[in-house]
């Protein structure tokens with residue numbers, strides 16, 4: 001862990017002509033791109049700046065970083081995580097005041113386009129900011145290939161079943177939670193008074209069916225995600241979810257561009273799902289923290305799987321906090337684009353390399369072979385981010401209430417008459433026989 005005295009000063013790293021561009025924000029943080037006309041300091045190379053918002057309810061960055069370095073990073077290999085380093089922000093020099101005011105100006109310039117509930121929030125007066133790897137899609141990628149990358153973000157969530165789930169569960173934690181979310185949205189929508197043009201509909205069942213149709217469906221069974229390495233059908237289901245840019249997938253998936261089935265980027269993603277070891281490491285880390293040595297109330301050692309329902313309010317639950325932190329991370333995938341210049345610049349030169357045509361002459365075959373060879377050497381870049389410590393003391397009651405609902409209202413266990421999707425736990429072996 002860097003000690004405060006060794007943390008670099010942002011003002012000293014920036015050239016005199018610096019400025020900031022707003023990139024994005026969450027409830028507690030804002031992300032900026034650093035703009036400079038000259039070559040940046042090596043520490044700033046390919047980095048974005050993350051700054052806390054004023055009055056945000058979150059741990060301070062010194063503790064966030066300390067936790068990430070001591071508890072999260074040791075669970076992974078080099079290159080698995082979106083790297084983050086602290087920089088000093090808070091001393092009262094003229095340049096540092098300028099840094100804050102330019103960040104605030106960058107936020108103000110996009111005010112009308114911000115999410116409604118985020119408007120008006122400002123950069124906090126804080127001692128530390130954080131430099132994080134820039135995972136945005138680039139025009140060309142570092143590991144060869146050139147062309148346009150696609151950035152795919154998704155939340156793997158619970159890669160193992162909840163330790164609190166009933167033994168007769170037919171749904172994984174993710175599918176159970178997605179069904180609950182769908183159920184609540186449906187109820188809310190049905191309680192709204194019908195719009196004027198619908199007010200002539202006499203049939204409640206019809207209205208219910210129409211509402212069900214209009215609601216987005218849940219997205220990703222993460223048991224399928226893990227099984228993607230060995231089961232072709234699971235991989236196909238995951239691919240169809242991850243490459244769907246429609247709003248129905250947006251609760252856990254974000255995509256900069258559509259990935260057409262069979263395209264080069266689709267094949268690269270499929271290969272990553274089949275061969276990656278990153279999700280396995282994440283699963284093992286989640287599992288390890290679900291199954292710590294628990295002590296019973298008399299202080300005797302007792303091996304017991306621990307979920308949030310076995311945690312005691314008012315006590316430290318470090319394993320649970322870490323498991324919940326690992327369940328809320330984001331997986332960033334940068335998928336290299338087709339080789340050569342961007343499609344627009346190639347217009348008239350034969351179209352995109354990934355497009356198949358029916359031309360099976362020798363030249364066509366030779367080109368395909370070259371493309372295959374080139375594709376072999378290109379890889380998806382995958383990293384996990386958003387791994388700030390969860391504040392279990394503040395959240396335990398919420399986690400427990402949600403888990404209770406999932407159990408008590410049957411979201412883990414009830415069969416549905418007309419299921420729009422099925423969880424991997426719900427499927428029979430016969431469904432997967434072909435694999």
Ligand SMILES: [Zn+2]
Pocket residue numbers: 171172173174175176220221222223224422423424425
């Ligand atoms: Zn599932």
